[in-house]
Amino acid sequence: MDIAEIERNTVLEAITVDVSNAEKLSYLIGDSFNSNGIIIYGMYSDGSIKEEDSRLIEYKGFSSETANEALNRTAVLGQFSASFNITILDAAITSIEIKQKPKKLYYLPGEALELDGMLVLANYTNGTQKWIENKDCEISGFDSTAVTPQQIITVSYMKDFKATFIVAIQPFDVEEIKINKLPNHLFYTKGDSLSLEGIEVFAKNTDGSVLKLESYLFQVSIISNDIDLTLTEQIMDISGLDAGDYYIKVSVNTCSDSFQIHILDTYQIGIALPNTNAGRIYCKGEIFKLSDYSFYQKMSNGELGEKIPYDEISSDMDGKNLNTEGITTISVTYTFFHRLKQADETIVYNFEICVAKTKLVNITAVWTQGSTQNGYPLGIKPTANSEYGSWAVNGILLDGTSIAIPADYCTFEFEDENLRNGKSNKRN
Numbered sequence: 001m002d003i004a005e006i007e008r009n010t011v012l013e014a015i016t017v018d019v020s021n022a023e024k025l026s027y028l029i030g031d032s033f034n035s036n037g038i039i040i041y042g043m044y045s046d047g048s049i050k051e052e053d054s055r056l057i058e059y060k061g062f063s064s065e066t067a068n069e070a071l072n073r074t075a076v077l078g079q080f081s082a083s084f085n086i087t088i089l090d091a092a093i094t095s096i097e098i099k100q101k102p103k104k105l106y107y108l109p110g111e112a113l114e115l116d117g118m119l120v121l122a123n124y125t126n127g128t129q130k131w132i133e134n135k136d137c138e139i140s141g142f143d144s145t146a147v148t149p150q151q152i153i154t155v156s157y158m159k160d161f162k163a164t165f166i167v168a169i170q171p172f173d174v175e176e177i178k179i180n181k182l183p184n185h186l187f188y189t190k191g192d193s194l195s196l197e198g199i200e201v202f203a204k205n206t207d208g209s210v211l212k213l214e215s216y217l218f219q220v221s222i223i224s225n226d227i228d229l230t231l232t233e234q235i236m237d238i239s240g241l242d243a244g245d246y247y248i249k250v251s252v253n254t255c256s257d258s259f260q261i262h263i264l265d266t267y268q269i270g271i272a273l274p275n276t277n278a279g280r281i282y283c284k285g286e287i288f289k290l291s292d293y294s295f296y297q298k299m300s301n302g303e304l305g306e307k308i309p310y311d312e313i314s315s316d317m318d319g320k321n322l323n324t325e326g327i328t329t330i331s332v333t334y335t336f337f338h339r340l341k342q343a344d345e346t347i348v349y350n351f352e353i354c355v356a357k358t359k360l361v362n363i364t365a366v367w368t369q370g371s372t373q374n375g376y377p378l379g380i381k382p383t384a385n386s387e388y389g390s391w392a393v394n395g396i397l398l399d400g401t402s403i404a405i406p407a408d409y410c411t412f413e414f415e416d417e418n419l420r421n422g423k424s425n426k427r428n
Contacts, residue, residue: 014043015052017075017082026087026158033062033073040075040082052077064088091126096161099236101219104253106203107169113142113153117219119234120155120163131234132157144169150216166216172207177218177255187340188263189300194238194248196220201250201257213252223247223258238263267339268305271313271332271349272298280353280409281360281395282322288353290318290332295349297336308334322355327406354395356403362396363405 019025023036040052058076067090074083103117120132138156141164148169156162181200188194201213221230222238224246229235238246243265249258273295282288295313297305313334322328331350338345369389391407 010044010046010048012042012078012080013045015075015077015080015082016041016043017084019084025085026089026093027064028092029064029067029088029090031064031088033059033064035059038075038084040077042077062086089124091124091128093122093158093161094125095123096132096155096157096163097121097123098155098163098165099234100221100230101165101216103219103251105165105167105217105219106174106253107144107167108173109144109147109169109171111144113139113144113167115139117231118155118165119230119236120157122157122161142167147171168217170205172205172209174203174252174255175206176204177213177250177252177257178202178204179250179257179259180212182259186259186261187342188238188261189267189340190241190243190263190265191239192263194220194222194261199250203252203255217252219251221249221251223249264300264339266299266301266303268297268336269300269338270298270347271295271308271334271336272304273349273351274304280351281405282353282355283359284322284325284355284357286322286355288317288320288322288330290315295332295334300340312336322353325355325357327352328355352406352409354403354405354409356395356397358398358401360395361398363393363410364396365391365393365407365410367391 018039018041019037021037021039024034027033035054035057038054040054040057041049042052043049056077060074060076061071062073063071066088068088070085071088072083073086074081097120098118099121100117100119102115104114107113115134118134120134120137122130122132124130136157138159139153140156141151141153143151146169151167151169152164153167154162154164178201179199180202181198183196184198185195196215199215201218203211203213205211221228222235222241223229224241224244228249235241238261241263243263245260245262247258247260249256251257273293290313291310295308297308299305313332315330315332317328317330329350329352331348333346333348335344335346337343367389368391391410393405393407393410394402395405396402
């Protein structure tokens, strides 16, 4: 039987698809299909396999109208077909990042690379993020045949997107790690990110040596109620956590140590004097008494905290006669424990009082509409100066003269429910 006869008796029985060198397996909505790099192999009755002519292949099942993580695509050659999957994305990947390094970062010569614990995140053009499975990544750069304190491992996804982490190949293993110095920041407010600035971590090795570890050679996890939030919920930072106490675990291979941090819901940042306090208008010669005023804790969320005891504040004017007419600034000194800074903080709080030559007997107040506004917002009363307008307040003294009084000395209660839209009115 000659060669020509053998070829005539050899028939195609099936085809297979090789997409390992495909130019494109991931598409955006609206993209056209690209078959470059896809190889179709024919399997023949005599057991031979050969690459088929790409011009004879027809591809079916492509649609990029909607997103699809596993769109089945079919290659057809005559009566034979083979399938493969492509991805239709509603956004393109811009980068990947290693959010959590593998648990094992120290290796003995000859050991194989272990990726357990590694978490890789993809960032997309629309601002979304998606976790990538480790099995979908390509790893390069690992070689445990030679000792080196720093070896860069590259993680690649879809060929074009790369991130790195570092391992050490040493002739000894880690026996114990110890946090020798805590980070500078242990107290945080909600929304803050974790800072390891200032931390010092040392490793005791099986050969008896002790080495200071750089941050790239240890893994960091967030622990709450003995649950590893990083491992179980992929929580990589504290910025989204509720207020409370948490532990930060530092680990290398199977060794770990931890420290506690505190996330505060709110904390005191100073003091405040509500304008519902005692009047700030004095008659010349009166004695100023700090105890006439109620000071409150000013909190980080803008609200008022507890009332501050009188014996915790002081002023040089307390108990002195007010002998100078006009506006006088009162300075109050106060020391409190700043929970976020974990240190005492002393502040000086200033407020103004008005000293008149005789006793105040009455006041008048007139509201002037702001030129840039079309009336005060419906249902909201002008209780202070603002972009909507301002109050002019005059104090009538016992001798019939008057003085101008700053509006923030006053509180406003309304008898006329229709006071709005630039109408002037008087309130005593």
